[in-house]
Amino acid sequence: GANLNNSFTFDNFIEGKSNQLAHAAALQVAENPGGAYNPLFIYGGVGLGKTHLMQAVGTELMRHNPNAKVVYLHSERFVADMVKALQLNAINDFKRYYRTVDALLIDDIQFFAGKDRTQEEFFHTFNALLEGGQQMILTCDRYPKEIQGLEDRLKSRFGWGLTVAIEPPELETRVAILMSKAEESGIKLSYDSAFFIAQKIRSNVRELEGALKRVIANSHFTGRAITPDFVRESLKDLLALQDKLVNIDNIQRIVAEYYKIKISDLLSKRRSRSVARPRQVAMSLAKELTNHSLPEIGDAFGGRDHTTALHAIRKIKELQDTDSDIREDYKQLMRILTT
Ligand code: ADP
Ligand code: MG
Structure with a gap:
């Protein structure tokens, strides 16, 4: 698969109420690509696991069929490649490449906004893939209808498959994610310490991971065990900044x-x-x-x-x-x- 990151799997994705639908839909697509959920459209704020889930599907598709042509790319990369193809008079190669994939995963498609030529090209690619039963997964930081500067015909097509939201994780899920990430790093994190971090950091999973990394690093440097008090101390600056905001x-x-x-x-x-x-x-x-x-x-x-x-x-x-x-x-x- 092109640009697939094997570290994003279903195994290390923690399911919770906030991502349950998106997770179930992604699993379903991995089992039955090109089926009823085409395209799968996942939207939600930054750091909530959209890229992770999308990549997990790609990785899983490759596991089922190592010869599959699964292409992941960020929307800005799609735009840049298309512009280059136009400059080099290679737009037909560009078209052929994208139309012969088994699955096309385009991340953060809000960056298509205002790019008319890209949207035109993507519109045709989209139709061809749908026709061919090739799976598409798209992510976006907001609901498709809310993307200013995106053609209506694309907005409507994005809803032809399944549109699912990812929400910020609730407290229990944040705790579970922290425990899982700590275990992945070979660190013993007590429930109390995880709970303390999860209570303080509520915005998104990326921030949560950042806080955990900071605690782990501090524990390495000082040789001290990770307790809630140690966590509080390690995150002092971060939390002070947060309180200020x-x-x-x-x-x-x-x-x-x-x-x-x-x-x-x-x-x-x-x-x-x-x-x-x-x-x-x-x-x-x-x-x-x-x-x-x-x-x-x-x-x-x-x-x-x-x-x-x-x-x-x-x-x-x-x-x-x-x-x-x-x-x-x-x-x-x-x-x-x-x-
Ligand atoms: P987004 O694409 O929505 O901005 P990412 O997929 O890049 O978010 O996720 C940010 C980080 O949080 C990644 O390291 C990802 O592995 C992790 N993450 C997000 N959600 C979960 C989850 N439910 N379980 C485990 N890790 C998660
Ligand atoms: Mg992302």
């Missing part, structure tokens, strides 16, 4: 921007829904993302008391189960604040 002020600013209201509205006595909901969302985020107590959070929102803060947090928790708008808002805001 995610504080109540920033949460208020970002929530106000998001809902297009004023920060002063969040702090005001106004109780209309258009202000009260964002305020409750902001208080919940403050509880989840900072170490402030309920009285402190209440106080930071216009001098409210801790029962108001508690009520806000319970309300938002409840709404996340029953109201898909709030659920989406909360997720988006978490993402903005933690990446």
Whole structure:
């Protein structure tokens, strides 16, 4: 396979609620390429395992059939190769190459945005591959319909197979990923230490791995065992930086921007829904993302008391189960604040 990275396998991909669908779809495609899930379109934020999963499918396809022509490439590479082919008058070779693959894996296709000639070329390649029953897997950092500067006909085709999202991993999955990565590195990581890291680092798996590497390196250098206290010490700078970025002020600013209201509205006595909901969302985020107590959070929102803060947090928790708008808002805001 071209550009396949054998270190990304299904074996070392930890499944959790946040990636369950994408994982199941990827497995299915590896078993039955060119079947019902063509193309497989995986979207989600940075560092959540899109490339890993896509590569795992490629590796698995090669394991089933070592002669398969499985081609992985980043979308920018596709663009660059096409431009070069045009310059060299070799566009027919370019076309032939891509149309004779058994599986084509193109990563981060958001970079096709605004590249009209590339989209034109890819459109025809896409049609030819689909017609030929050759599997395509595409990834993107957002939902296809949200890519500005991408032709509608491509957007619609991207949805012809199966579109699945990968979400940021929840706490338990983050713990499991850390334990697995530590084991891969031959390191004994206690559950408590993994839990400590997972609690502090919530943004994405890449950051999680970075934090773990830092702890492991520090343990090598100092010869000290990895305990939660040692982890805290090793990540001190990182966590301080994070605390500086995610504080109540920033949460208020970002929530106000998001809902297009004023920060002063969040702090005001106004109780209309258009202000009260964002305020409750902001208080919940403050509880989840900072170490402030309920009285402190209440106080930071216009001098409210801790029962108001508690009520806000319970309300938002409840709404996340029953109201898909709030659920989406909360997720988006978490993402903005933690990446
Ligand atoms: P993306 O392409 O979505 O930006 P990557 O696939 O590059 O993310 O993943 C970033 C890092 O996190 C990689 O080292 C990958 O192996 C790891 N990773 C992501 N999700 C998982 C998972 N569920 N289990 C194990 N490792 C993961
Ligand atoms: Mg990637």
